[in-house]
Amino acid sequence: MLSSRSLRHVVMAFAATLAVGCAPSLKVNVLQPARVNLGSAKRLTVVQTEGRKGARDFMIDELTRQARGEGYFQVADRSDEGIVVKVAGRGVQILNTGSGPAQGQDEIGIRIDVNDWDAEKKTETIKGTDSKGNATEREEKFYEAKTVVSVTAFNAAGKALLAEEEYEMVGRGEDKDSAIGNAARALVGRILFDITPKYVTKAIRMDGDDKAQKPIIEVAEKGNVPRAITEMESYVQGNPQNSAALYNLAVLLDASGKYQEALDLYTKAISLSAKDYYVDMKAECAKRLADQQALAQ
Known part of the structure; x- marks a missing residue:
């Protein structure tokens, strides 16, 4: 049982909580930078991809689709123009400018290197009970995929905001393609999460x-x-x-x-x-x- 002194402290703390809760306030939506701050840029341009072609194409398509869905970045594909970039410390060297225009000030160049893109068949034992409470076991076959890519993101000044940062994601599915697709979609979602600013609601008392x-x-x-x-x-x-x-x-x-x-x-x-x-x-x-x-x- 609480002593009279302890009870008084509880009542005072509760009263203080009520006072804060009843205080007038304004709610505002504020835009906060993501873990990787790309500044004011809202254009992502894929300038170079390396690795298996099907995987590279999937990454570009999925990056475009998810970015469109979030509504913050626009994605362009210039990976077939012959642009070649090389990471040098925290900077990027343009070894070949390609056939198109120079990178704009409001544009982030992206290089994607596909390092791993495969799935293998696995079997999992599922334990349970039947209607009579007896223990049961059954085998479930599925495919487990691992997708690994390295991403470089750089601004027009050649500063590498991401320098060959590796992203890895595991996924599973009924067949090889669905498992890889699930893993790759989650991987692209992680990349966009790391670079896309988010609106957060704040209350100002x-x-x-x-x-x-x-x-x-x-x-x-x-x-x-x-x-x-x-x-x-x-x-x-x-x-x-x-x-x-x-x-x-x-x-x-x-x-x-x-x-x-x-x-x-x-x-x-x-x-x-x-x-x-x-x-x-x-x-x-x-x-x-x-x-x-x-x-x-």
Whole structure:
């Protein structure tokens, strides 16, 4: 049984959780770089492939299909133009420029080397029980495939953002082709996961302590953030030392993607009232600014 002191601590912690849960906030979708940041480029151009032709063709087709489905990258195939690239450290040397145009600033060159692309027949023992509870065994035959490719991705300046990075995936199927296809599709999905930025929903907490700001906050929560910014700016002009107003204006600008302006206001608000969540929201805004700058490279 909890002591009266322990019970009081539980109640206080629960009350604090409720207070945070009831605090006004704005939800925003922010774009975050993937593990491998390709900057602002949205065009992937396969310039060279090596290995079994059928495997190379499958990789290009599947990369094109999955990228189209995700809606972020456009994929072009220039692998038949004679372009030859060689990885040199963290850079790429173009040994043969091929017959087409030079690589654009908004374009990422891709080289795909197929290292392994095969499947073998296997047998698996499946154990179970029958309707009477007796133990049963049966053999199930299937094919297990392994696909391994090395991927090089480079920008127009010759910087290798991926330098012969190896991807491996195992898949299974009823026949050899389906097993290889399953493994290869998963492999392409992993490559795209590593390079495609993702939208993430974030909640930015507002300060609801000043009741006079409630109508402005409600305007923002209903989706009219531009109007809320105008009204909060007017409020701040009349109350320049009001930490909640400065902070809430920072939140509104943060939600609008004006991260540097928001950071300046977060700093001013913290200098007047260093509430813990002021500091936390400022740190998250700084991360959003860093992500924005990374994606603009």
